[in-house]
Amino acid sequence: NAGVMQNPRHLVRRRGQEARLRCSPMKGHSHVYWYRQLPEEGLKFMVYLQKENIIDESGMPKERFSAEFPKEGPSILRIQQVVRGDSAAYFCASSPRLAIDTDTQYFGPGTRLTVL
């Protein structure tokens, strides 16, 4: 059973460009979460999605950031007009729809975004 997949693993963008980060959850998982880790910090929640629905976006910056989890295909975290402060590691996690341990989230390897 493949784990959570994220690509690209590394992404370099210049200020003002767009960044698209992709996440494929574990097989059988229908809940996707995005987190961001700044240097020397813990992971910070950004957004929680189910298929075609945003459940909780309380951690998303109000501007430039958006996320989707379409019926088919991976979840996408999109950052428009990137700035240097967006440089961070972005992690995706997934959890099953129905399980005893519904709160256990399994993480992907992350995408390291560098904004020049």
Added chain:
Amino acid sequence: DQQVKQNSPSLSVQEGRISILNCDYTNSMFDYFLWYKKYPAEGPTFLISISSIKDKNEDGRFTVFLNKSAKHLSLHIVPSQPGDSAVYFCAASAGANSKLTFGKGITLSVRP
């Protein structure tokens, strides 16, 4: 406002000895707690969890203890091995399928 706190940034222990990693929380709504292990340039790996209805959960060399009255949990690793050297994150959630709130992590070094 840091709701999950790991106050010690690092811990060094001898191989074979016990490692005790501590975590405190402030939000009384948290009802599920997890520990993750993370190597550089990799994603967090789930280690062990505990529900608020329990005070102890054990899985092999890893045991998590929860003291709800003190809002404190700890991860015990015994015996510690050099491969355990990593950053350990404590995380908590309130309710099913809700976001995780993480501590800043503690770097564990196990000396051979």
